[in-house]
Amino acid sequence: MGGRLLLFGGVALALILIGQRLDFMAPVRTQLSLVAAPFYWVVDVPSRVVGQFSDVISSRRELMADNERLRAESLILNAKLQKYIELRAENVRLRELMNSAERLNDTVVVAEVVAVASDPNRHQLVVDKGSRDGAFVGQPVIDATGLLGQITEVGLLQSRVLLITDSAHALPVRVSRNGLRAIAEGTGLIDELALTHVAATTDIQVGDLLVSSGLGGRFPGGYPVGEVIEVSIDPGQPFAEVRARPMAKLDRSRNVLLVFSEQKSEE
Amino acid sequence: MESHAHGLWFVVVSLLAALLLSISPLSGDWAWARPDFVLLMLVYWLLALPERIGVFVSWLCGIVLDILQGVVLGQNAFALAVIAYIIQVSYQRLRMFSLRKQAAFISFLELFHILVDQWAQNINGVAHTHWLVFLPALSTGLLWLFLRPIVGWFQRLFAVY
Numbered sequence: 001m002g003g004r005l006l007l008f009g010g011v012a013l014a015l016i017l018i019g020q021r022l023d024f025m026a027p028v029r030t031q032l033s034l035v036a037a038p039f040y041w042v043v044d045v046p047s048r049v050v051g052q053f054s055d056v057i058s059s060r061r062e063l064m065a066d067n068e069r070l071r072a073e074s075l076i077l078n079a080k081l082q083k084y085i086e087l088r089a090e091n092v093r094l095r096e097l098m099n100s101a102e103r104l105n106d107t108v109v110v111a112e113v114v115a116v117a118s119d120p121n122r123h124q125l126v127v128d129k130g131s132r133d134g135a136f137v138g139q140p141v142i143d144a145t146g147l148l149g150q151i152t153e154v155g156l157l158q159s160r161v162l163l164i165t166d167s168a169h170a171l172p173v174r175v176s177r178n179g180l181r182a183i184a185e186g187t188g189l190i191d192e193l194a195l196t197h198v199a200a201t202t203d204i205q206v207g208d209l210l211v212s213s214g215l216g217g218r219f220p221g222g223y224p225v226g227e228v229i230e231v232s233i234d235p236g237q238p239f240a241e242v243r244a245r246p247m248a249k250l251d252r253s254r255n256v257l258l259v260f261s262e263q264k265s266e267e
Numbered sequence: 268m269e270s271h272a273h274g275l276w277f278v279v280v281s282l283l284a285a286l287l288l289s290i291s292p293l294s295g296d297w298a299w300a301r302p303d304f305v306l307l308m309l310v311y312w313l314l315a316l317p318e319r320i321g322v323f324v325s326w327l328c329g330i331v332l333d334i335l336q337g338v339v340l341g342q343n344a345f346a347l348a349v350i351a352y353i354i355q356v357s358y359q360r361l362r363m364f365s366l367r368k369q370a371a372f373i374s375f376l377e378l379f380h381i382l383v384d385q386w387a388q389n390i391n392g393v394a395h396t397h398w399l400v401f402l403p404a405l406s407t408g409l410l411w412l413f414l415r416p417i418v419g420w421f422q423r424l425f426a427v428y
Contacts, residue, residue, distance in 0.1 A: 005352040008326040012348060015341030019391040025340070032334045039335055043291045118290045118336060120298040121400060126337075153337060160337050168392070188397070 030131070033155030040115045040126055040158065106220055108142070108257040109133060114158065116251075123163035123190060123250070125149070129258060130157040138218055140259040146224040146247025147171075147212055148256055163250050164225065165190055173225050174213035178203055181213055184225055184244060190251050193226050195242035200233050202240060210244055220261040272319065274427035281308050281418065282328055290335045299399040302406040303377050305332055309347060310373055310411075311418050313354040314362055316428070325351035342387035346380040366412055374408030 018025060109129060117124035129135050131154045139151040141161050149169065153160040162169055167188035173195075174181050180202060184193045198204060208228040214221025226244035233240045285304035293301055305328050312320040329344030336343070353376070354361065361369060381404060385396055421427075 002352070004322040005348060008322055009345055009348045009352075012326065012329065012341040012345035016339055016345060016387045016390070019339055029334075029340065032340075035331060036335050039287060039290060043287055047292075115290060116292055118293070118298065118301060119338070120296075121397060122338075124337060 026137075029153060030155055033153065033158065033160075036126075037155065037157050044114050106259050106261045108259050109135075111135075111141075111256050111258050113254055113256060121167075121188065123149075123166035123169075123186065123188075124152075125161040125163065125256070126158050127161055127256060127258075128158055130155045130159050132156055133258075134260070135159045135258055140219045140223075140261070142223055142257050142259055143248045143253040143255070144257075145249060146226070147219065148248040148250060148253065150218060151258070161256070163190075164248075165193060165246060165250055170196075171219055171225070172213045172215040173210040174221075175204060175228075176209040176211045177205075180204060181215065182210075182242075184210060187243075191245055193244040193246055195228075195244060196239070198240045198242050200235070200238065200240045204228060204231055204240070204242060206231055220259060272428070274425045275319070277421065277425045277427045278312055278316070278320065281312075281421075282324075284308075286328065286331060286335060289332060300402045300406045302410040303380060303403055304410075305329075305343075306347065306350065306377055306380060307373070307407060307411055307414050308418075309351065310354060310376070311415060313351055314358050315419075315422060317355060317358045320351075321355060322348050322351045338384070339387045339391045342384050343380075345387070346383035349383075350376050350380065366415060369415070370408040370411040373411050374404050377404040377407040 020026070111127040111129040111133075113125050114128050115126040125148075127141070135151055135154050137151055137154055141148045141150060147164060149161045149163040149166075151159045152162045163186070164171060164184065165186040165188070167186050169186040170183050172181065173184045182195045182198055182204075185196050187194050193210075195204075195210075206228050210225045210228065212219040212221055212223045212225055224247040226246045228242060229245045230243040231240055232242075282305070285308040288304040289301070309320070309325050309328060313325070325347040326344050329342075329347035330340070332343040332347075333340050361372065364372065378401065381401055385400065389396075
């Protein structure tokens, strides 16, 4: 009995102490996460059944309303797209003038959220795309409205996404109004980001849009991250306290997008 | 396993169900109070079938839970293995406890589990400690009051021994 405790407790203790410090642990975790796939599949059954059921029973009127809304949306988006094409051409021209590298389009893959972290302290999602679909550790994840997070663990069929509001997450951002750079840290609250080390004299206002700056090389630049909701400047403190609300619907998105950014090669 | 076992499939099913419950989505603030289903189920079987369910089964459940929750590998395994040992050396006394006294004891076991989790996450640099993380100690103890009679009924129904 005591011997067993020494053996298994010792193994577990060693695993805790090793943590992520040794390189060989990452592939081991990838293999182990295969165990999790069937569990997540079962847990997801109720929401899938409800989804299908509501598909079946949704009334004709609802469908027509939906259809109309989608038509209107598509019209608006198409109109915006025309402008976008024009703007892109202009952008490319300007970049050529400036001799800077052209940024290629990012391709995305749609993934479905199959689980959220059961511990409310940890802002994580599990999505149904894994290494089989080309997902990789560090891959940026977005939704329709903004930057969501990054992949921290890849299994064969599923991967784990760390959200930008997790207290262990931080990303470089830029204020889109004036290009001011800052670091947006997760606070552990699902609707709040904190900007750290922003000097009290900095030009930053409530309502400013924060976009990913592309510095740090993990996230591609230009994706909306959050909107500044509070700037409090205490004359006694060297830094302003800036809080922002994430743009992405972190606790509502069912479908997310994995971004494959094509970095322009050197030649 | 020298004596003939019966109905052990129910032990497996109940442990799997506990694992599923521990990752099933709970809305908003309720997630803070999620009872530790795996601990409760393990404690039940450790008390009911001490010669079959022991440190190894607890450890295995812990490892699976670590993988499911995506936490530091070994944190649940370590805590549950130690808890299994504590129960194994004292199950004869624990069985004599009243239901409420058992619940209080389980609250303390869960508190130990939470502390191990926090410690393991802290040394791996991912913890964000909020006092609400200790809420499961209370809810786990409370749930034991209902869970033991219910699982006991099932155990008699399926003649698990």
